[in-house]
Amino acid sequence: MSVDVQDIVRRFGTTAALKGVSLSVREGEFLALLGPSGSGKTTLLRILAGLEGSDSGTVHIAGQDMTGVPARERNIGVVFQHYALFRHMTVFDNVAFGLRVRRQRPSSAEIAARVRRLLELVQVPELERRYPDQISGGQRQRVALARALAIEPRLLLLDEPFGALDALVRKEVRRWVRSLHDSLGITTILVTHDQEEAMEMADRIAVMQGGRIVQLDAVGALLRDPATAFVAGFIGEATRLPCQVRNGVAHFDPLPVLPLQVALPDGPAAAFVRPAEISVRHGAGTASVRLCRTEGEGPARLIVQAGDIMLDALANPGESFEKGESCRLSIRGSHVFAESGERAQGVPLAEVMVG
Amino acid sequence: MSGSAAALGAAPGRAAPIRAIPGFRTSLGITLLWAASIVVIPLLALLLRPLELGPLGLWESLTEPRVLAALRLSFGAAFVAALLDLPLGLLLAWAIVRLRFPGRGMLDAALDLPFALPTAVAGIALTALTAPNGWLGAPLMAVFGLKVAFTEVGVVFALMFVGLPFIARTVEPVLRDMPLDAEEAAATLGASRAQTLWRVVLPALLPTLLTGFGLAFARAVGEYGSVIFIAGNLPMITEIAPLLIVIRLEQFDYAGAAAVGLAMLALSFVVLLAINMLQRRLRRGRR
Numbered sequence: 001m002s003v004d005v006q007d008i009v010r011r012f013g014t015t016a017a018l019k020g021v022s023l024s025v026r027e028g029e030f031l032a033l034l035g036p037s038g039s040g041k042t043t044l045l046r047i048l049a050g051l052e053g054s055d056s057g058t059v060h061i062a063g064q065d066m067t068g069v070p071a072r073e074r075n076i077g078v079v080f081q082h083y084a085l086f087r088h089m090t091v092f093d094n095v096a097f098g099l100r101v102r103r104q105r106p107s108s109a110e111i112a113a114r115v116r117r118l119l120e121l122v123q124v125p126e127l128e129r130r131y132p133d134q135i136s137g138g139q140r141q142r143v144a145l146a147r148a149l150a151i152e153p154r155l156l157l158l159d160e161p162f163g164a165l166d167a168l169v170r171k172e173v174r175r176w177v178r179s180l181h182d183s184l185g186i187t188t189i190l191v192t193h194d195q196e197e198a199m200e201m202a203d204r205i206a207v208m209q210g211g212r213i214v215q216l217d218a219v220g221a222l223l224r225d226p227a228t229a230f231v232a233g234f235i236g237e238a239t240r241l242p243c244q245v246r247n248g249v250a251h252f253d254p255l256p257v258l259p260l261q262v263a264l265p266d267g268p269a270a271a272f273v274r275p276a277e278i279s280v281r282h283g284a285g286t287a288s289v290r291l292c293r294t295e296g297e298g299p300a301r302l303i304v305q306a307g308d309i310m311l312d313a314l315a316n317p318g319e320s321f322e323k324g325e326s327c328r329l330s331i332r333g334s335h336v337f338a339e340s341g342e343r344a345q346g347v348p349l350a351e352v353m354v355g
Numbered sequence: 356m357s358g359s360a361a362a363l364g365a366a367p368g369r370a371a372p373i374r375a376i377p378g379f380r381t382s383l384g385i386t387l388l389w390a391a392s393i394v395v396i397p398l399l400a401l402l403l404r405p406l407e408l409g410p411l412g413l414w415e416s417l418t419e420p421r422v423l424a425a426l427r428l429s430f431g432a433a434f435v436a437a438l439l440d441l442p443l444g445l446l447l448a449w450a451i452v453r454l455r456f457p458g459r460g461m462l463d464a465a466l467d468l469p470f471a472l473p474t475a476v477a478g479i480a481l482t483a484l485t486a487p488n489g490w491l492g493a494p495l496m497a498v499f500g501l502k503v504a505f506t507e508v509g510v511v512f513a514l515m516f517v518g519l520p521f522i523a524r525t526v527e528p529v530l531r532d533m534p535l536d537a538e539e540a541a542a543t544l545g546a547s548r549a550q551t552l553w554r555v556v557l558p559a560l561l562p563t564l565l566t567g568f569g570l571a572f573a574r575a576v577g578e579y580g581s582v583i584f585i586a587g588n589l590p591m592i593t594e595i596a597p598l599l600i601v602i603r604l605e606q607f608d609y610a611g612a613a614a615v616g617l618a619m620l621a622l623s624f625v626v627l628l629a630i631n632m633l634q635r636r637l638r639r640g641r642r
Contacts, residue, residue, distance in 0.1 A: 071542040084536035098544035
């Protein structure tokens with residue numbers, strides 16, 4: 001089902017958790033709400049689920065106005081951050097809960113068949129008789145998902161569902177959830193603060209900051225065209241370098257980095273430099289290599305100290321550096337944001353001079 | 356000496372279990388000593404004293420109709436009172452934890468008063484309140500024809516008064532720590548508020564309610580001060596077992612008094628054991 005959110009405002013006391021959020025999610029889409037904690041993403045999710053009210057604005061799900069519709073009538077599946085399984089019920093009873101509380105309750109044979117099908121689907125059929133405290137975190141997560149899917153939801157909301165899993169399980173469960181989404185086709189909204197998770201799973205990402213959606217785009221577009229300095233810093237592995245723009249040239253003094261040509265007004269600005277945009281060369285310089293790590297076939301990953309800033313960089317293919325070796329840095333190009341929020345592409349000066 | 360050396364020198368290749376208290380043997384010894392001197396020895400005396408009557412004498416002393424009636428009243432009224440306290444205590448705990456209303460702090464503080472009040476004072480107050488000419492007794496008599504003071508109803512009423520805080524105070528911290536997300540999950544799954552309470556909240560609280568019930572019941576069985584004023588103490592009708600013990604003591608029938616005490620002890624133990632076992636069943640699957 002499509003979801004259409006218009007100008008949602010939500011205040012808690014004097015602080016506004018959401019300051020006018022609009023969002024539209026297409027049918028069958030996998031959308032991530034990505035932002036640091038306190039950006040309002042969980043509040044937005046709770047408003048969609050009907051667990052929280054909004055002070056103004058509207059939510060339409062499949063074209064239907066959701067104002068005043070309580071959570072229990074929305075038919076939205078929610079997987080909570082800590083799963084919120086019912087501890088006094090077996091896994092079977094947890095999954096069956098949504099079917100048993102229905103006004104037109106299916107027969108118990110029908111419920112049993114559906115619960116087993118769901119447990120089969122989430123690949124834990126053997127856990128039927130266990131209690132939540134007797135199974136692992138990854139298994140609990142699958143059970144929570146099965147429980148949410150049992151009501152045949154028209155929309156699935158996932159609230160940081162992978163946070164409690166260890167890294168290895170997390171990666172696997174992430175791929176599996178995405179493939180499950182692809183086979184079921186349920187519109188899904190994921191709340192997360194982990195950009196890697198959002199980029200791996202979602203079709204589009206809504207980046208949230210301070211109660212607003214600052215950019216809503218596909219992963220590639222977010223990397224290519226970050227709308228604000230916040231997005232540029234939050235998405236991808238860019239390092240923020242403060243600089244001063246004078247006459248269309250960004251100077252990085254006192255950092256030992258060559259200046260960039262940018263079309264920005266004079267004043268302070270910040271460049272967001274990705275590892276691949278930095279070129280590191282052998283030679284005496286004021287920057288020094290702190291770490292050089294080779295990973296298989298690819299170029300070595302470096303951490304370079306320039307002044308008091310640590311930069312992530314990639315070495316040229318085949319090259320490697322000694323730890324502590326001094327080196328020279330130049331930037332191949334990067335997004336530069338002026339303080340006003342104006343954005344421009346920085347180009348190395350040398351290139352301009354040669355061109 | 357050799358025993359402790361054997362315990363310290365653990366078998367090779369086996370890690371010694373981690374213990375919460377250092378010096379396991381010493382601490383266990385002290386614990387048992389205290390338990391013995393405070394709990395076991397007095398109870399043992401209670402066990403030995405009635406045996407002076409001989410098995411047959413003991414049996415006769417306990418099967419006196421007056422004793423049986425008193426035991427029935429004590430345990431029956433305590434059970435009913437604890438049962439009636441369950442919904443009331445839950446409601447009070449719920450109000451204190453979940454609701455924000457003016458006077459909540461006062462209610463919270465007042466809840467403990469039955470703990471602090473000398474039971475005799477409570478008894479006199481309750482009697483005055485429920486007597487046929489009392490504030491509560493008069494209208495109840497006029498409207499429902501219900502006589503509270505000097506009847507079994509009065510006994511139950513007094514026992515409810517002393518038992519209520521046990522249930523409310525047992526439930527309160529558990530309710531406070533209960534995460535809201537289970538209730539929210541139930542709502543998103545389509546459960547109404549009533550279904551959520553019945554299927555999610557109450558089952559989660561059940562072991563705690565049972566603990567509170569056990570405490571309130573145990574307290575009510577042994578209650579003396581608040582009951583003797585309101586009960587009227589008619590032998591065979593409103594005479595509670597603890598009062599019968601006092602009466603026998605006043606008649607210098609120490610063995611007979613201890614016999615009633617022993618019977619109460621045995622009955623209480625059986626009830627509390629049953630509650631504990633039920634609780635274990637309810638907690639199955641939970642850590």
